[in-house]
Amino acid sequence: MRATLFITCLVDQFFPEVGEAMVGVLSRLGVELEFPEEQTCCGQPAFNGGFRREAARVARHFISVFEGKECIVAPSGSCTSMVKHFYPELFRDQPRWRERAEALSSRIHEFSEFLVRVLGVEDVGARYALPGGAAGSTRVAYHDSCHLLRELGISEEPRRLIRSVQGVELVDLSRSPACCGFGGIFSVKYPHISGAILQEKIEAIRESGAEVVVANDMGCLMHIAGGLSRQGIPLKAMHLAELLNGA
Numbered sequence: 001m002r003a004t005l006f007i008t009c010l011v012d013q014f015f016p017e018v019g020e021a022m023v024g025v026l027s028r029l030g031v032e033l034e035f036p037e038e039q040t041c042c043g044q045p046a047f048n049g050g051f052r053r054e055a056a057r058v059a060r061h062f063i064s065v066f067e068g069k070e071c072i073v074a075p076s077g078s079c080t081s082m083v084k085h086f087y088p089e090l091f092r093d094q095p096r097w098r099e100r101a102e103a104l105s106s107r108i109h110e111f112s113e114f115l116v117r118v119l120g121v122e123d124v125g126a127r128y129a130l131p132g133g134a135a136g137s138t139r140v141a142y143h144d145s146c147h148l149l150r151e152l153g154i155s156e157e158p159r160r161l162i163r164s165v166q167g168v169e170l171v172d173l174s175r176s177p178a179c180c181g182f183g184g185i186f187s188v189k190y191p192h193i194s195g196a197i198l199q200e201k202i203e204a205i206r207e208s209g210a211e212v213v214v215a216n217d218m219g220c221l222m223h224i225a226g227g228l229s230r231q232g233i234p235l236k237a238m239h240l241a242e243l244l245n246g247a
Contacts, residue, residue: 001119002032004069006108008076009041010218018218021245022075022111025124029115036065044082047090049185056090056097063087063100071118072108075241076217077148078184080110085151110148112216112240116157127166128246130211130236137169140243141210143201143224144177145217158216158240165243173213174204182223198227205235212236214243 003026007019026033043058062083066072074080087101115121130138140162148154162170181187181197201224205213215221218239225237 001030001071002034003071003073003114004066005033005035006039006042006066006072006074006079007035008074008079008218009045010222011075014222015218015239018075018239018241021239021241022073024245025115025126025241026073029119029121029124031119034069036069039065042079042082043090044079044086045184047082047086052090059087059090059101060097063097063104066108067100067104070107071114072104073111073114074108075111075239076219077110077145077152077154078217078219080108080113081147081151083108110152110154110216112158112161113152113154116160122160123164124161124244126164126244126246128243129167137167138212139171139208139210140165140168140212140214141171141173141205141208142176143173143180143205143213143215143220145215145220146179146183148216149177154216158214161240161244162214165246168243171208171210173208173210175200176204178204180220180223182219184219187223194223195227198223202227202231202233206233210235212238212243214238214240216240 011018041058042062043055047055084105088098091097091101109118142159179197180201181194187194221237228235
């Protein structure tokens with residue numbers, strides 16, 4: 001099978017290891033990958049900030065780059081949701097572009113969705129252990145990012161993939177569907193509210209006894225990892241692709 005990678009802004013600029021991990025997993029599964037170098041942001045930051053004209057300009061470029069691709073895979077629920085659900089809304093008064101956006105929306109998939117629903121794979125042959133960790137299973141908690149859960153309806157797929165990793169025990173996270181408080185621009189405009197929501201998430205992670213917290217959006221993970229670091233909590237935050245790339 002052939003798939004085209006959409007590597008999001010946060011992954012490209014700050015967490016390239018996540019993109020590399022996704023390539024590692026998909027390549028081992030025999031997926032033939034391509035990466036259009038002319039790709040840019042999907043336009044979500046501008047869209048969420050109310051700058052629809054600017055968002056539409058970026059979206060037109062995205063559509064032009066990817067519309068000829070049969071299957072697009074992204075390491076982000078929020079960016080996938082932007083293309084899948086909000087591009088048609090963005091072009092609701094432009095029939096030609098709306099048609100092109102709707103055609104593209106059915107061909108873009110979030111990483112875990114692609115593995116489970118498209119490839120039909122739940123066990124990628126991964127195993128994991130914390131560096132220098134003691135013998136036994138590493139306790140992993142999974143955080144449901146908002147866009148992935150609420151807009152894409154993806155919840156069980158990442159958990160199935162985590163359960164299949166050798167050396168990992170998936171532990172329950174109380175209030176797992178609750179937001180981590182990031183919300184992109186929200187965390188900048190309302191830092192005190194964002195911080196309070198984050199603290200509730202951190203407490204839930206600590207109560208779970210997890211040694212690692214996994215999510216599918218780097219915005220969430222960056223926010224959570226920052227809070228853990230500032231509080232001196234020795235807990236690792238990682239993208240699902242990084243966990244699954246362990247071998």
